[in-house]
Amino acid sequence: MTVLTIATLTLREASRRRVLRSLAVLTVLLLTLSAWGFSRIDAEFGGLTSGEAKVAGSTVLNLVMFGYSLIAALGTAFLAGPSLAGEVESGIALAMMTRPIRRWTVLLGKWLGLVAFGSGFVAVAGVAQFLIVYLTVGYWPPHPVTGLLLLAGQTAALLTLGLLFATAISPMASGIVAVGLFGATWIAGVVGSVGEALGNPSVAQIGVVSRMLLPTDGLWRGAMNAFQDPALLAQIGTGVEESPFLSMAPLTPAYLTWAAIWTLLVLGLAALGFQRRDL
Amino acid sequence: MEAVTDSPAVWASHLRKRYRKRVAVDGVSFTVARGEVLGLLGPNGAGKTSVIKMMLGLVRPDAGEVMLLGRPNTDPRSRERVGYLPELFRYQPWLTADEVLALHVRLAGVTVSDRERRDGLGLVGLADRASDRVGGFSKGMQQRLGLAVALVARPELVVLDEPTSALDPLGRADVRDLLLSLKQRRVAVLLNSHLIGEVERVCDRVLILDRGRVAASGTLAELLGRRSLRLRLTSVNDEARSVLGSFEREDDLYTVDMPDDVPALVADLVEHGVRVHAVEPARATLEERLLDILRTHPEEHR
Ligand SMILES: Nc1ncnc2c1ncn2[C@@H]1O[C@H](COP(=O)(O)OP(=O)(O)O)[C@@H](O)[C@H]1O
Ligand SMILES: [Mg+2]
Numbered sequence: 001m002t003v004l005t006i007a008t009l010t011l012r013e014a015s016r017r018r019v020l021r022s023l024a025v026l027t028v029l030l031l032t033l034s035a036w037g038f039s040r041i042d043a044e045f046g047g048l049t050s051g052e053a054k055v056a057g058s059t060v061l062n063l064v065m066f067g068y069s070l071i072a073a074l075g076t077a078f079l080a081g082p083s084l085a086g087e088v089e090s091g092i093a094l095a096m097m098t099r100p101i102r103r104w105t106v107l108l109g110k111w112l113g114l115v116a117f118g119s120g121f122v123a124v125a126g127v128a129q130f131l132i133v134y135l136t137v138g139y140w141p142p143h144p145v146t147g148l149l150l151l152a153g154q155t156a157a158l159l160t161l162g163l164l165f166a167t168a169i170s171p172m173a174s175g176i177v178a179v180g181l182f183g184a185t186w187i188a189g190v191v192g193s194v195g196e197a198l199g200n201p202s203v204a205q206i207g208v209v210s211r212m213l214l215p216t217d218g219l220w221r222g223a224m225n226a227f228q229d230p231a232l233l234a235q236i237g238t239g240v241e242e243s244p245f246l247s248m249a250p251l252t253p254a255y256l257t258w259a260a261i262w263t264l265l266v267l268g269l270a271a272l273g274f275q276r277r278d279l
Numbered sequence: 280m281e282a283v284t285d286s287p288a289v290w291a292s293h294l295r296k297r298y299r300k301r302v303a304v305d306g307v308s309f310t311v312a313r314g315e316v317l318g319l320l321g322p323n324g325a326g327k328t329s330v331i332k333m334m335l336g337l338v339r340p341d342a343g344e345v346m347l348l349g350r351p352n353t354d355p356r357s358r359e360r361v362g363y364l365p366e367l368f369r370y371q372p373w374l375t376a377d378e379v380l381a382l383h384v385r386l387a388g389v390t391v392s393d394r395e396r397r398d399g400l401g402l403v404g405l406a407d408r409a410s411d412r413v414g415g416f417s418k419g420m421q422q423r424l425g426l427a428v429a430l431v432a433r434p435e436l437v438v439l440d441e442p443t444s445a446l447d448p449l450g451r452a453d454v455r456d457l458l459l460s461l462k463q464r465r466v467a468v469l470l471n472s473h474l475i476g477e478v479e480r481v482c483d484r485v486l487i488l489d490r491g492r493v494a495a496s497g498t499l500a501e502l503l504g505r506r507s508l509r510l511r512l513t514s515v516n517d518e519a520r521s522v523l524g525s526f527e528r529e530d531d532l533y534t535v536d537m538p539d540d541v542p543a544l545v546a547d548l549v550e551h552g553v554r555v556h557a558v559e560p561a562r563a564t565l566e567e568r569l570l571d572i573l574r575t576h577p578e579e580h581r
Contacts (some may be wrong), residue, residue: 094369
């Protein structure tokens, strides 16, 4: 009951703060840009029939989707900070937390609201993007729903981390640290795939370890895999593995389970931190 | 399990809190009876806000226990009938005043009609701002909203931490009326205020904190107990002075401890040739008493 009240409140906050407008502007910008880009690809290759064109199309689609996941991650991470740490800092939490409620229900409510917000954004922007790609080059990704779910999972993982930081440090810092770590694991993932391509196991290990520590990059790779043409690999064989915007393998159930456990663990830590905090 | 209704509104025992090396609260115990108005006084940094926050479960005490309305304050239900206006009063700037109240009603788990909510806003002078965003409110308006929030869920205990710090004189008068009406409805109140005149007017009992400890506590009568007599006299000679006994003098104003027989004292003075212009009973004001207590309580525990 309290959880739902707080979740609705968080959604209302997201919709009334400037975050939503900035998100909308960025998204429309990216959609327009990609529409232009895909029409160029179409003009250049005359549709997505050749292998080259498919690589180009899939890469560009994944690149654009990466843009959305970045927007979603940034948006929710910077919502999570102010939403929790900001309320503690400003004093909004004082009157609220003296109501007959437990602190973890407030945290859970905020988390649910933010996850709903992030997922909603990913769904709307993603479907709009798929339509644009379909209309310009006639390509429809093989597993759109799985891919969007994985992107939503990536957003959830990052904002959970943002919430954990928000229980300990200032609102702005929590957003910056979360997004910084997100970027770092992405780079580590790219480094790792370069290591794989070069057959250097110790460099490849970097990507594997970072994907365990913060599953955003792993989930992102799973999402890419769901968006790209499955015939791609067969047609072009190996040699493109080092591209950060193509992914060779779908996610294993074990990794998905780990990502879910990781998120719950971080959420639990955040609840513990918030419980112990002096307001 | 129903809470016992004859339990005190607040029972706090040996509260202690240190922030890093600084001891903010050092063994504070007190009770607030049902329907009682307790004034919490003390200089800045005495630990008043810390005591209030520990009481309401916002800050974890290092030691001590609190019962609110018959339940331990570790149980969220102990706060079902508690209203709180923090010293640092801020409300969701993206909500309207009425939405803030509605949110608190929902979190409190009570049902309060729209009309009642609007009446609550009217009571603090915000009736015509109900549908304005809180972000556009002045500090004083936010404090008024905070009062409405504290009162919205039909509280049996209201905790006000410097409720008039941002208010105009009119607002302060409103708060005084509000306090009197709470008192009439037998709502217990814990009031931390620097407006000692207000405290003296509405409080049944006073708790004075100094450097984290209870420096004094008691009913107003107990604290201000030493009643005295003030006389305006001229032509006072040595014999008359001995009649007065020990006194304090300020020009022709003499203050003595209240004698058993005032007319006899006056007759005695007249007999010694003293001209008596005025005689009135006097009582130390709470302010004088407070300063007295805080000053005779010097560096002993630093
Ligand atoms: N969050 C905090 N961190 C560090 N010190 C604090 C904190 N809150 C209060 N204090 C210290 O505790 C003491 C009591 O503060 P407070 O309870 O706010 O006093 P009052 O409300 O009586 O003015 C002060 O010395 C203050 O510096
Ligand atoms: Mg204070």
